[in-house]
Amino acid sequence: METQDLKTEDGRRELTRSTGLPSSVFRLPMKSPRRAAVSILRAWGKGHAYAESLIERHASRNELSSADRALLNAIVLGVLRHRRLLDEWIGHLRKGKLDHETRDILRVGLCQLLILQLPDHAAVFETVELGKSPVRGLINAVMRRAQSSKNKLLDLSELPPAVAFSHPDWLFNRWKKQFGRDAAVELMAFNNQPPPTIARLNPLAGSADYEIGIPTDLEGYFQVPGPLPTDLLATGAIYITDPATRHCVELLDPQPGEVVLDACAAPGGKSFLIAAAQPDLGALVCTDSNEKRLPRLRENLERLHITPNEVACHDWTRPAPGRWHGAFDAILLDVPCSNTGVLRRRVDVRWRLHPEQLTELVGIQRAILNAALPCLKPGGRLVYSTCSLEPEENEGQIESFLADHPELRLAGTRQALPHRDGTDGAFAARLETSA
Numbered sequence: 001m002e003t004q005d006l007k008t009e010d011g012r013r014e015l016t017r018s019t020g021l022p023s024s025v026f027r028l029p030m031k032s033p034r035r036a037a038v039s040i041l042r043a044w045g046k047g048h049a050y051a052e053s054l055i056e057r058h059a060s061r062n063e064l065s066s067a068d069r070a071l072l073n074a075i076v077l078g079v080l081r082h083r084r085l086l087d088e089w090i091g092h093l094r095k096g097k098l099d100h101e102t103r104d105i106l107r108v109g110l111c112q113l114l115i116l117q118l119p120d121h122a123a124v125f126e127t128v129e130l131g132k133s134p135v136r137g138l139i140n141a142v143m144r145r146a147q148s149s150k151n152k153l154l155d156l157s158e159l160p161p162a163v164a165f166s167h168p169d170w171l172f173n174r175w176k177k178q179f180g181r182d183a184a185v186e187l188m189a190f191n192n193q194p195p196p197t198i199a200r201l202n203p204l205a206g207s208a209d210y211e212i213g214i215p216t217d218l219e220g221y222f223q224v225p226g227p228l229p230t231d232l233l234a235t236g237a238i239y240i241t242d243p244a245t246r247h248c249v250e251l252l253d254p255q256p257g258e259v260v261l262d263a264c265a266a267p268g269g270k271s272f273l274i275a276a277a278q279p280d281l282g283a284l285v286c287t288d289s290n291e292k293r294l295p296r297l298r299e300n301l302e303r304l305h306i307t308p309n310e311v312a313c314h315d316w317t318r319p320a321p322g323r324w325h326g327a328f329d330a331i332l333l334d335v336p337c338s339n340t341g342v343l344r345r346r347v348d349v350r351w352r353l354h355p356e357q358l359t360e361l362v363g364i365q366r367a368i369l370n371a372a373l374p375c376l377k378p379g380g381r382l383v384y385s386t387c388s389l390e391p392e393e394n395e396g397q398i399e400s401f402l403a404d405h406p407e408l409r410l411a412g413t414r415q416a417l418p419h420r421d422g423t424d425g426a427f428a429a430r431l432e433t434s435a
Contacts, residue, residue, distance in 0.1 A: 031062040033072035034108060034126055040076050041104040044348065051080055051348045066227075074194075078111045079104075080347040081192045084166040086110050089153055093142045102139065105130045109143050114154060120147050161185050165192060170355050171340070178391065179419075186419040187389075191343040191350070195424075197224040199238040203276050204305040210237070218243055236303040241269050244341075244421070247414035248332060248385035248428035254278035258329035261285045263316050263372055266293035268300035270334050270385075275306045283309040285328070289316065317367040324375045330383070331372050335365045337386035337393050341418060341425020362392050369401050373408075379435035381411065385428040389417070394427040401431075408433060 036058040043054055055076055059069045079086060086107045090098070098106070109127030112118040124143040131139045146153060156164040161181075162172040165188035175184035199212050201220045210232065213224040221243055232238045254260050254274055258281055262271045265286035275284060286301070288294060291313040298311055314320065316333075338361055339349045369384065376382060384401075386393050394415070402408055408431045416426040 031064065031068075032126070032130075033062075033064055033068040034075065034112075035130055036062055036064070036072050037075040037079070037108050038101070038104050038130055040072075041079060041107065042101060044080075045100065045104070051076060074116055075108055075111055077194070077347050078115045079107045080351070082111065082115050082166045083107065083351065084163055085156075085159075086115075086166075088159065088163050089114070089146065090142070092153070093145045093149075094138070099135075102131065102135050105135075105139060106142055109139070110146055113143065113146055114150065123147075161188065165189055167191070167350055168353075171350065171353075174390070178389075179417075183419055187417075190418045193344060195242070195344050197228065197240060198222070198242055199224050199229075199232075200241050202236055202239055202272070202304055204279060205235065205237045212238060216243070218246075234303070236305050239269065239272055239304060241273075242342075242345075242424040244387075244416040244424040244426040245269055246273060247416060247426050248334060248383050249273040249277055251412055251414055251428050251430040252330050252332050252381070252383045254281060254330055256280040257282040259283040259285070259327060259377075261287070261324075261328045261331045261372075261375065262334075263287055263314075263331060263368070264289070264334045264336070265311075266290065266297040268297050268304070268306075270332055271297075271301060271308065272304050272306060274332065275304075282329075285310045285312070285324075287312045287314045287316070289314065316371045317364055318371060320371055320375050326375065326377055328375050329377055329380050331376060331380070332383050332385065333368055333372055334385040335368050337361060337365070337388040338390055339387055340389045341387040341416070341427075344418070345424065358390060358392055362397060365393060365397055366401065369397075373405070376433050379433060381430055381432045383428055383430050385426070387424060387426050389425045389427075394429075398429045398431070 040051070040054040040058055043049065044051055048054070055073055059072055064072060089110055090103065090106050105127060108130065109123055112123040112127070113120065124140070124147060127143050128136050128140045161184070162169050165185065167188050172184055172188065175187055179187065198216065199222050201212070201222075203220070212229065212232070213222040215222055228240070229238065233240070249270060252260075252274065254277055256278065258278070260274055260281055260283070262274060262284070265271050266288040268286070271284065271286050275281065284306070286297060286308045288297060294311060294313060301308060338353055338358060339346050340353070343350050372382060384398060388394060398410065402410060411430040411432045413430070414426070414428045416423050418425045
C-alpha cells in the first residue's frame with residue numbers, strides 16, 4: 001500500500017486489516033513538521049524564544065529533511081503572519097472557548113488549508129491527527145466546516161483591515177495617520193508576503209565568475225529563487241542582505257585612510273558593506289553591546305575576508321572609553337529600534353511590540369547618540385540608522401538631537417518604505433561636525 005493511503009481513514013483501516021496492527025501505528029510520526037509547528041507555537045506563546053530560533057532548534061532536534069524543514073518554516077511563519085485572521089476564522093467556525101493547544105492546532109490546520117493552500121485531504125486529516133483523542137472530533141468538525149466554506153472565509157472585504165492583514169490596531173492606526181489609509185493597508189499586505197532571498201556579491205572575495213540567481217536593478221545584488229548556494233556562502237563569496245541596508249553605508253561614504261567605527265556591528269552586515277565600499281580604510285573598529293554576539297561577528301567578518309583592527313564589547317548607552325574620544329573620521333550607529341520596517345522578516349515583532357516601548361527605545365537611541373558624538377574627529381561625520389518606520393525614532397530623533405547640538409549640521413537623509421520601494425524599511429541621517 002502506498003504511503004499516501006495513510007492520509008485517509010479507509011487507508012488506515014485497510015492497513016489495519018492487512019497487517020493486524022492497530023490503526024494508531026499509522027498516525028503521524030512524532031517527527032512530523034506539523035507536530036513540531038504546534039510545539040513551536042506553544043513555546044512561542046509562552047515567550048520562551050523568538051520564532052526563528054525555535055524553528056531552527058526543532059528542525060535540528062527532529063532531524064527534518066530539507067522538504068520537511070521548509071514546510072515547518074512555512075507553517076510557523078504563516079501562522080504568525082496571519083495569526084489574527086486565523087483566530088477570526090476560528091471564532092467564526094467554532095463558538096466557545098478553546099484550550100491553548102487546540103487553538104494552536106487549528107491555527108496550523110487553517111494556515112495549511114487557507115493560507116498555504118495545501119491539498120484539503122492532507123490539511124484536514126493531518127490536523128485532526130495532531131489532537132489528543134478527546135478533541136479530535138472538534139478539530140475534525142472545524143476543519144470540515146472550513147473546507148466547505150473556503151470561498152466565504154477567503155473573502156476578507158467585510159473585515160477591518162487590521163484583522164484581515166493581521167496587525168495590531170494601534171500599529172495600523174499609527175500608519176494610517178502617517179501614510180494614509182490605502183498606503184497603510186498596502187504596507188500591512190507587504191508585511192505578510194514572504195521576503196525574497198537577496199544575495200550581494202563580495203568584491204573582497206576575488207573573481208565573481210559564477211551563477212547566483214536573477215540580477216536585480218542594483219549592481220552586485222541578485223535574487224536567489226531556489227536553495228541557498230551554501231558553498232558560496234561558506235567561502236564568503238556572497239552575503240545575504242536586503243538592498244535597504246545599503247542606504248546608511250552610502251551616506252557614510254567611507255574614504256581611503258579613514259578610521260571608521262561600526263558601533264552596533266553584530267552580526268556584521270553593515271561592517272561588510274563598509275569594508276566592501278572602501279577596501280583602503282585606515283582602520284575599522286567594530287563593537288557591540290552584547291559580548292555573546294562577538295564570536296559570531298568575528299566569524300562572519302573572517303568569512304567575508306574582513307580583518308577589523310578591533311572587535312570590542314561596549315554598551316553605547318554609557319560613555320565611551322577615553323581612547324576613542326576624537327578617534328574616528330566616521331561613525332555608523334545602526335541603533336536598536338522597533339523593527340517596524342522589517343515585519344515581513346521578523347514576523348513575531350508585531351505581536352511583541354507595544355506602543356510604550358517606542359518611548360523607551362527613543363531614550364536608548366538618544367543615549368547612544370550622546371555617547372558616540374565625542375568620538376568624532378573635528379570635521380567628522382556620524383550616520384544614524386534604523387530599520388524603523390516610526391517618526392519618533394527617525395526624523396523626530398534627529399531634529400531633537402540637532403536642536404541640542406548646534407555644532408552639527410544635517411548633511412542628508414535616506415528613507416526606504418516597504419510598500420513604496422519593495423524592500424525592507426530603513427532610515428538613515430548623516431550628521432557632520434565642523435572642522
